[in-house]
Amino acid sequence: MxxxxxxxxxxxxxxxxxxxxxxxxxxxxxxxxxxxxxxxxxxxxxxxxxxxxxxxxxxxxxxxxxxxxxxxxxxxxxxxxxxxxxxxxxxxxxxxxxxxxxxxxxxxxxxxxxxxxxxxxxxxxxxxxxxxxxxxxxxxxxxxxxxxxxxxxxxxxxxxxxxxxxxxxxxxxxxxxxxxxxxxxxxxxxxxxxxxxRTVPFAKTRLQGHVLSNMKLENGGRIGIATLTVAEMDSYGATNEDCEGIVDNVRDVESVRVAVFIREGRDGTFKVSLRSKECADVGRIAGKYGGGGHAAAAGYTSHEPLSTTIANVLRDVAQELDQ
Ligand SMILES: [Mn+2]
CATH class of the missing domain: 3.90.1640.10 (inorganic pyrophosphatase (n-terminal core))
Structure with a gap:
């Protein structure tokens, strides 16, 4: 109410x-x-x-x-x-x-x-x-x-x-x-x-297959991380919209407690999407970088290069998981 x-x-x-x-x-x-x-x-x-x-x-x-x-x-x-x-x-x-x-x-x-x-x-x-x-x-x-x-x-x-x-x-x-x-x-x-x-564009299904087959497990399998560059998106003829839901597939992997999906934007920034299975507050991590969301689902934009973005988010998620 x-x-x-x-x-x-x-x-x-x-x-x-x-x-x-x-x-x-x-x-x-x-x-x-x-x-x-x-x-x-x-x-x-x-x-x-x-x-x-x-x-x-x-x-x-x-x-x-x-x-x-x-x-x-x-x-x-x-x-x-x-x-x-x-x-x-x-x-x-x-x-x-x-x-x-x-x-x-x-x-x-x-x-x-x-x-x-x-x-x-x-x-x-x-x-x-x-x-x-x-x-x-x-x-x-x-x-x-x-x-x-x-x-x-x-x-x-x-x-x-x-x-x-x-x-x-x-x-x-x-x-x-x-x-x-x-x-x-x-x-x-x-x-x-x-x-x-149940109305998925073909390009989206192929793109998801590509991204998910390249996803990695970190932190003893507790963190699942997947990335996507503009060049990869273009090679499938995929749109931003076709990237929706990928982070949820990463989260659904058995050992994963926190899922990370990093997507390159056309402006050179990186969009970081986070999901957690109720053991870590990913909203707190997003907030630290000026993003927002909830404990279980959050996101932010990173202005750092991809390698730094990955290193930062893995460190922050590991800290959150250890709390
Ligand atoms: Mn809402």
Whole structure:
């Protein structure tokens, strides 16, 4: 349950204002897009103006989300009266959309990251919620607005992608009840799961095979590490999106306690993704380098060369594991 006072304040703002820019986070995932689009559907159904702003085009796998075609890039955004950040732990998560938040007359946050310190005027942050979509579900209910079919597709997507299909430790009875209610009302979960998990580009499967066959075990097998360069990506004709999920495959190896996946970016930096099996707090490691996330899943950008990036992360993870 969200804090009732914050919820009340947020609802008052949503009811009284007439136009909203909904901001999602960089490297958009199912939760930020699902939460943003569910808010968009509710607000426009109330006769209000709204836009969902995303740093990059909606990833291919999330194009089935209702109104995904209405999502705009920051340079095409109008910039409305009130900015609502969804699933964004801090303002660095907006990147190119930062000016929209800064220019908005009023600001709101709807989030579930415990690291979120509440950088808006109204902050609805529920760390116990599995996903931002779980918080949005509560908001819609509290406002007596309907969870229609399109809304349930969005909310279900955010909940299942943030909870590993209702199996990660952040899964709550509450979010399972929400899913049950949406399922009862006719939600086609089979179709959505096919869209998210069973529609893989050929290039992605080949790329994953390459990366995983080159992964290494360190620290007596407790750390699994895989790397990927731009040249390797190009040789498979793969996109950034095709790299999603590799770190989870590394984590799933039997002996691995912490998984590391390092991917070279086109700007020469390295994106480090971390996963842990509940024995180490990888969010703490990411935080040290200006990144973010949760104890079990986190990431950051390294500006060091690959060899230094690898050495640093292996040292930090080993320290975290020994604590
Ligand atoms: Mn989330």
């Amino acid at each position: 969200c804090d009732p006072d914050s919820l009340k304040e947020l609802i008052e703002g949503l009811n009284s204002m007439s136009s909203f820019s909904i901001l999602t986070h960089v490297s958009p995932d199912g939760d930020t897009l699902g939460a943003g689009l569910a808010m968009y559907i509710m607000l426009t159904s109330m006769g209000k103006k709204a836009e969902v702003v995303c740093e990059e085009p909606v990833p291919h796998i999330y194009c089935y989300l209702p109104h995904s075609k209405d999502v705009v890039l920051p340079e095409n955004a109008v910039g409305y009266e009130c900015a609502i950040a969804v699933d964004c732990a801090d303002m660095q998560r907006f990147k190119k959309a930062e000016h929209i938040f800064a220019a908005a007359k009023h600001t709101m946050v709807i989030d579930h990251h415990f690291t979120n310190r509440g950088y808006a005027e109204v902050n609805l942050i529920c760390p116990e919620a599995s996903a931002a979509c779980e918080v949005v579900f509560e908001v819609i209910k509290a406002m007596d607005r309907p969870i229609d079919y399109a809304t349930s597709v969005c909310l279900y997507t955010g909940i299942v992608t943030d909870t590993g299909n209702l199996t990660y430790s952040n899964t709550t009875p509450e979010c399972i009840r929400m899913v049950a209610e949406m399922y009862e009302n006719g939600l086609n979960i089979t179709e959505i799961n096919r869209n998210i998990y």
